[in-house]
Amino acid sequence: MPLPPASGTGRYFAKAAKSIRLVRHGCTNRPFFHISVTHRKRTTTQPVIEQLGSFDPMPNAFNEKLVALNLERLKYWLGKGAHVTPPVGELLGLSGFFPIHPRSYMTAWRNRQAEELAQQKEAEKASATAS
């Protein structure tokens, strides 16, 4: 069964709750996401209402993870009362369209803590070998 087309073929119901979410469109070992609007109760394999952007989570040759956003349509759908899922919220926060997502802060401080811990351990090891 082929994946549903990129945009615009999903049935639209005005009163159903919408969700702006990531839809995986890559293949095995190569993730690639579309940022799409769908009904909240639809699965990610069903046709979407509209595609709003794309997200490539694998860093390219310049160590960049590329995100494309259609901000005009994003504003339109937010005005319509669409919900935003946490991963998309994080991306929008990093792009400056939304405030920074709490999860971004959390991952940042946890990474920092882990790094500090690793450095401490290394220093201890170095001191142990010196003595």
Place this chain on the structure above:
Amino acid sequence: MISQNSLLKRTLPIVLQSAGAHRKPRWLPVAKSKIYRIPKRPEIIDEERLELLRINNNYHTQMRAIRRFYHEEMIKEKSTLESASSEMSIRVEADEWERCIKVNEEWNAKVAAEREERRKVELAAREEHILGRMQVKDQKLAERIEKAAEEIRNQKELSTTFITPETLEEAIDRALANPKDYNYAIDLQGNQIAGRETPIPVKEKAASTA
């Protein structure tokens, strides 16, 4: 999605592959090996929990404001669109339309001039190409005609020696007067000895063998 009808009318078995979550169905019971397993809860420090609560609350408050802002903007836009059908806006739109048409005509004229130039060049190139081909064809035809003329000339020269009904008797007489024997023999050395009546040169042979 594949329609039910096409599935029923299929001639070959189809392997369907669906991309999605591969999980145990919800109604299956807990596996026996996992029945008393209690997953470990994540340990969150009190300080971190309070911080998370604070930033989450902030985030949700800000998000509510943003969402309300876009919702109100959408309503405003809708109302302005509805009020845009006044006489003033119609005149503005008509002017805009006129301007657009003018620009479009300018572009069309420019593109038409460019196209005319390009077509002239293309036509000249095509004419040259066709003329070249015609020349080559003419040359080939002339060559063929010359070759045929040469052949005819040769045949005419040969035709003086042909045997005609008038010269037939003479030719027969000549043939009878000069009989030719086409038979020949070959000895072991490969020497041809022409004629049926020619004596074998025994002496020569003996000399060669000796």
